Amino acid sequence: MTPVLRIFKEQIVNFPLIFRLAMYDIKGQYQMHYLGILWQFINPLIQISVYWFIFGLGLRQGSTTGDIPFIVYLLIGMIPWFFISPSITQGSNSVYTKVNLVSKMKFPVSILPSITILGNLVNFLFMMVLLTIVLVVYGISGGWYLIQLPYYIFSLLVLIYGITLFSSTVSAIIRDYQLMVQSVMRMMFFLTPIFWTINTFPEKVQTIIKLNPLAYIIIGFRDTFLGRSWFFEDWTYTLYFWLFTFLVLVIGAILHENFKNKFVDYL
Amino acid sequence: MKRVVKFTNVSKQYSLFKKKSDQLLDIFAFKKPTKTFNAVSNVSFEVFEGEAVGIIGTNGSGKSTLSNLLAQVIPPTRGSVEINGEPTLVAISAGLNNHLTGYENIELKCLMHGLSKSEIKEVTPAIVEFADIGEFIDQPIKSYSSGMKARLGFAISVHIKPDILIIDEALSVGDSTFHQKCVDKFKEFKAEGKTIFFISHSLAQVKSISDRIIWMSHGQLEMFDDKETVSQAYTKYIDWFNKLDKNEKRDFKQNKLTEQMKIDPFSPDPLHGKTKGPFRIRTYLQILSMLILLIGSGALMFVENPGDYLKSGIPLLKAEEKPSESISKGTPNDEKTSSDEVISERGYVVERTASLYDDGDLNQLSTELPFATSVFVKKRIDDTYLVVYNDNEYYLNSKSIQIGLNEEGVKDLTLGDLEPAFPDTFASSYEYFFAFMNKDMDELESSFDGFERSKEKDELSRVVFEFPDDGISYAFNENKKAETIKLLNVNLSADIISSLTQDSLLLSSDKELYYFTTADYDIFLDEEKKTLTFKLNSE
Numbered sequence: 121m122t123p124v125l126r127i128f129k130e131q132i133v134n135f136p137l138i139f140r141l142a143m144y145d146i147k148g149q150y151q152m153h154y155l156g157i158l159w160q161f162i163n164p165l166i167q168i169s170v171y172w173f174i175f176g177l178g179l180r181q182g183s184t185t186g187d188i189p190f191i192v193y194l195l196i197g198m199i200p201w202f203f204i205s206p207s208i209t210q211g212s213n214s215v216y217t218k219v220n221l222v223s224k225m226k227f228p229v230s231i232l233p234s235i236t237i238l239g240n241l242v243n244f245l246f247m248m249v250l251l252t253i254v255l256v257v258y259g260i261s262g263g264w265y266l267i268q269l270p271y272y273i274f275s276l277l278v279l280i281y282g283i284t285l286f287s288s289t290v291s292a293i294i295r296d297y298q299l300m301v302q303s304v305m306r307m308m309f310f311l312t313p314i315f316w317t318i319n320t321f322p323e324k325v326q327t328i329i330k331l332n333p334l335a336y337i338i339i340g341f342r343d344t345f346l347g348r349s350w351f352f353e354d355w356t357y358t359l360y361f362w363l364f365t366f367l368v369l370v371i372g373a374i375l376h377e378n379f380k381n382k383f384v385d386y387l
Numbered sequence: 388m389k390r391v392v393k394f395t396n397v398s399k400q401y402s403l404f405k406k407k408s409d410q411l412l413d414i415f416a417f418k419k420p421t422k423t424f425n426a427v428s429n430v431s432f433e434v435f436e437g438e439a440v441g442i443i444g445t446n447g448s449g450k451s452t453l454s455n456l457l458a459q460v461i462p463p464t465r466g467s468v469e470i471n472g473e474p475t476l477v478a479i480s481a482g483l484n485n486h487l488t489g490y491e492n493i494e495l496k497c498l499m500h501g502l503s504k505s506e507i508k509e510v511t512p513a514i515v516e517f518a519d520i521g522e523f524i525d526q527p528i529k530s531y532s533s534g535m536k537a538r539l540g541f542a543i544s545v546h547i548k549p550d551i552l553i554i555d556e557a558l559s560v561g562d563s564t565f566h567q568k569c570v571d572k573f574k575e576f577k578a579e580g581k582t583i584f585f586i587s588h589s590l591a592q593v594k595s596i597s598d599r600i601i602w603m604s605h606g607q608l609e610m611f612d613d614k615e616t617v618s619q620a621y622t623k624y625i626d627w628f629n630k631l632d633k634n635e636k637r638d639f640k641q642n643k644l645t646e647q648m649k650i651d652p653f654s655p656d657p658l659h660g661k662t663k664g665p666f667r668i669r670t671y672l673q674i675l676s677m678l679i680l681l682i683g684s685g686a687l688m689f690v691e692n693p694g695d696y697l698k699s700g701i702p703l704l705k706a707e708e709k710p711s712e713s714i715s716k717g718t719p720n721d722e723k724t725s726s727d728e729v730i731s732e733r734g735y736v737v738e739r740t741a742s743l744y745d746d747g748d749l750n751q752l753s754t755e756l757p758f759a760t761s762v763f764v765k766k767r768i769d770d771t772y773l774v775v776y777n778d779n780e781y782y783l784n785s786k787s788i789q790i791g792l793n794e795e796g797v798k799d800l801t802l803g804d805l806e807p808a809f810p811d812t813f814a815s816s817y818e819y820f821f822a823f824m825n826k827d828m829d830e831l832e833s834s835f836d837g838f839e840r841s842k843e844k845d846e847l848s849r850v851v852f853e854f855p856d857d858g859i860s861y862a863f864n865e866n867k868k869a870e871t872i873k874l875l876n877v878n879l880s881a882d883i884i885s886s887l888t889q890d891s892l893l894l895s896s897d898k899e900l901y902y903f904t905t906a907d908y909d910i911f912l913d914e915e916k917k918t919l920t921f922k923l924n925s926e
Contacts, residue, residue, distance in 0.1 A: 136503075137498060137499070137501065140494075140498045141495070141498060141499070144484070144487065144491065144494075144495050144498075147487070147491070148484055148486045148487050148491075149486075152486065221499075222499070226459070226473060226474075227499055324689070327688050327689050330688060331685055331688070356684060356687045356688045356690075357688055359684045359687070360681070360684040360685050360687070360688055363677065363680050363681040363684050364681055366677065367674070367677045367678060367681055370673070370674065370677060371674060374670055374674075381461070381462045382461075382462065384455070384460055384461050385401075385461060
């Protein structure tokens with residue numbers, strides 16, 4: 121337990137540092153491009169339109185998911201995914217790529233994944249604004265359910281931080297792990313209810329799909345924006361999600377504390 | 388003087404792995420490394436504040452490892468390193484982002500060192516001036532020459548005010564004017580009481596900066612003394628070594644290398660500390676218990692009513708009781724007796740006639756209700772129910788009431804479905820007879836004028852018209868409207884009857900009376916009397 125608390129304290133104490141470094145990362149990333157930071161939004165937009173074209177118009181013949189237009193349904197799942205996927209893959213690599221810079225000074229290595237996550241979060245929040253516009257255009261409102269949005273964003277951040285803390289440590293030591301993370305994330309895109317609905321499956325299969333903690337987030341975002349249910353209504357799922365997150369955090373924190381001084385030895 | 392650095396028997400050992408997988412095994416301490424290399428072995432020294440210490444040695448003598456140990460970049464394998472103050476290691480272009488401009492890099496590096504925004508603003512002009520790279524400060528670092536990069540890196544490092552400055556060969560790329568500038572800066576540093584470590588293989592550079600010199604040779608501290616003493620000894624050693632012929636040089640180096648590299652089966656794991664393994668039993672247990680909890684909660688997701696499930700205690704022990712509980716929901720007879728149980732649900736009479744009483748002891752008979760009459764059950768008192776019927780409260784025996792209807796019962800029946808069960812005479816003209824439902828008694832009397840009929844009262848004191856020829860009878864309510872139509876001689880062997888009797892909404896306790904509904908009618912089947920009674924829905 122204490123390693124987790126220590127690591128969280130490190131994040132809070134160093135938050136200004138995390139924030140500035142994340143801003144620098146974003147700036148540095150697109151410095152060489154004429155469109156600069158716009159690429160942060162062009163990329164996901166293109167991807168969403170492709171998926172909408174293929175899965176929205178092509179396979180489903182433009183039909184709707186219940187009374188919700190498919191594009192709205194897709195966007196609510198896709199936008200968190202565009203945050204989750206790069207955060208996890210880049211975050212897992214963050215220690216490996218930065219430890220060289222950082223090892224020459226006293227620097228809290230545990231904030232490296234946070235920097236990546238925060239960098240992606242900026243883009244995510246912008247996309248959320250975009251989503252809000254789309255929802256307004258379609259006249260869809262989650263009503264009071266929208267107040268649970270911060271809860272789901274918080275859950276998402278804690279989960280992703282737990283995963284990246286664990287994977288960044290492992291992938292600094294075992295490089296094969298990074299390749300595995302990439303493959304698993306590609307697979308997760310299809311295993312998480314992003315462009316399909318969970319309701320078309322039998323009850324038991326639905327539960328199996330829900331064992332994936334990312335599904336909790338995606339389903340949660342849908343429940344919030346479409347005003348379907350509260351997070352505590354399915355309390356067993358919420359319990360499961362937090363136990364999972366906590367377990368990953370604890371293992372990640374213990375591993376990280378044990379290896380943080382030795383990363384340089386493995387490079 | 389204050390002691391700043393203290394090394395006590397410090398060793399840094401690296402494991403030499405033949406395969407990548409050996410390293411993995413080593414991490415989890417499954418297998419002790421067989422071959423190790425002592426980059427630094429058994430080094431002890433003390434350094435005080437305000438000192439400039441040079442570290443000199445040939446290639447591979449452990450200078451850089453020592454500087455990393457000083458900067459606390461790597462932990463020692465054995466021995467202890469005590470450092471009082473913030474060390475900063477200056478290595479060539481370390482920590483610079485190639486895509487960012489000089490200015491941005493200054494800000495970034497200062498940030499990473501934990502300076503606040505106002506502090507950065509304060510220190511930036513001094514860094515720019517010291518680095519002396521002119522217009523290039525606005526250009527991305529990748530367009531810099533190596534000298535410019537080194538100067539910028541160095542300028543940043545000396546301006547973030549470290550307590551201990553460790554310079555590892557960083558000045559070798561700078562020209563002599565820059566070198567002079569650095570020497571001046573070092574003097575300033577020393578005057579402030581800060582400590583400098585200067586690592587180089589150039590004796591002249593080391594001598595010009597340091598007060599004392601550490602001479603490292605093949606991982607061991609050969610000498611640590613005043614700069615004149617060490618530089619004499621070092622020059623002597625270099626001269627001696629250079630005079631050796633090719634083979635002697637090779638043999639000498641080989642010997643020293645094999646000394647550093649020894650097979651040491653009892654050495655502690657070099658990558659972890661001596662005593663502190665990464666995975667202790669307690670940690671394992673913690674993780675294991677959390678894993679079990681996680682699996683438990685995952686399994687709970689597969690359970691339909693997790694709340695009830697948990698409340699029912701240990702599920703395995705109670706598994707046998709569960710089915711009977713779910714059945715008892717529908718039939719109050721099986722329910723466990725407990726006095727005063729609030730129910731607040733609709734109940735239905737399951738006897739031919741149920742007696743309503745005014746008192747709880749069931750002595751004062753008030754009235755009787757026919758089969759399938761709906762009452763509102765308020766609560767249960769031992770074996771009696773307190774019910775509300777026509778806005779009055781009554782008591783009755785709990786055996787004569789069923790709480791709720793059977794869920795699977797037939798609700799969407801139509802009259803046509805029942806046709807096979809009708810007697811032949813009625814089947815051909817049943818629509819005609821049903822047309823008189825809810826009609827006035829007078830209208831019926833005039834329409835059926837000439838038919839053989841009888842007019843009497845039944846047990847519920849309703850007026851009843853009977854037509855014995857057709858086998859039907861009408862009963863009228865208090866408003867003299869035809870309320871029910873009763874059919875005699877029902878063909879009980881029809882398929883529809885046998886299938887209906889299995890799916891009734893209500894079955895009387897003597898298993899003779901059944902209750903179904905259609906969209907318009909409540910239907911009562913009496914197997915004993917072979918009658919079907921149709922009653923208009925009250926809604």
